[in-house]
């Protein structure tokens with residue numbers, strides 16, 4: 001059996017574009033890919049953090065992007081094409097997260113989350129797919145979340161964006177398959193990153209970003225559609241999704257009180 005973190009050699013990609021790479025899971029995955037010889041363009045808004053990351057490997061180079069801006073995503077993709085050509089792999093890992101339930105549920109907050117987490121993925125797909133479909137190869141990984149499987153307390157503005165991403169990926173996968181471009185939806189549980197630093201509740205089965213990167217690279221390499229980890233959280237959330245609503249809500253009310 002392949003051990004996570006090992007066997008980084010012979011990845012099926014020569015080039016990659018990782019969006020949301022200035023910290024956390026995106027940065028760790030970019031590092032993992034680059035250390036296995038993949039040429040990676042790393043993108044996000046914070047140029048300093050991207051430059052710091054790029055300084056760790058000659059295989060990394062920087063292109064800033066704001067995923068809420070159509071023109072910025074289009075220009076970033078043009079720059080990516082200049083640097084590495086049509087990428088073999090595109091990973092969308094950008095997101096914002098404000099924890100909370102009804103207390104954080106405002107139109108502005110909900111729309112901002114939708115704009116970055118869902119809209120940014122759509123803008124990325126819109127930018128990259130025509131070229132990828134034209135060459136008829138490569139893969140796209142969209143980072144969603146296990147939260148997208150089932151509505152959870154503390155995720156009133158974040159959870160719906162992740163459910164939307166899963167639905168989008170399920171919807172477009174058959175068409176993409178026909179074009180030769182692989183699509184994966186990546187559903188992590190808790191990972192220790194700047195995003196989860198805000199959580200004041202206990203985070204079961206939390207893992208480190210480099211462990212998340214190992215799961216992602218291994219899943220993408222195997223051509224899995226649903227890359228969900230750690231398995232304990234994935235099984236739990238998939239099971240919760242199947243519960244009849246009276247039992248589901250009894251469980252959620254207990255989570256809310258804890």
Ligand SMILES: NC(=O)c1ccc[n+]([C@@H]2O[C@H](COP(=O)([O-])OP(=O)(O)OC[C@H]3O[C@@H](n4cnc5c(N)ncnc54)[C@H](OP(=O)(O)O)[C@@H]3O)[C@@H](O)[C@H]2O)c1
Nearest residue numbers: 020022024025044045046066067094095145190191193195
């Ligand atoms: N950590 C977890 O427990 C966990 C669990 C499930 C799913 N996820 C998902 O995993 C992905 C990565 O999250 P993470 O935990 O690694 O969080 P993170 O460290 O906060 O990374 C988020 C990334 O998104 C970028 N970003 C935010 N707004 C952007 C914008 N407008 N334009 C371009 N980039 C933008 C950030 O860069 P800049 O601020 O520099 O732009 C940063 O690189 C996200 O999709 C998240 O929802 C995380």
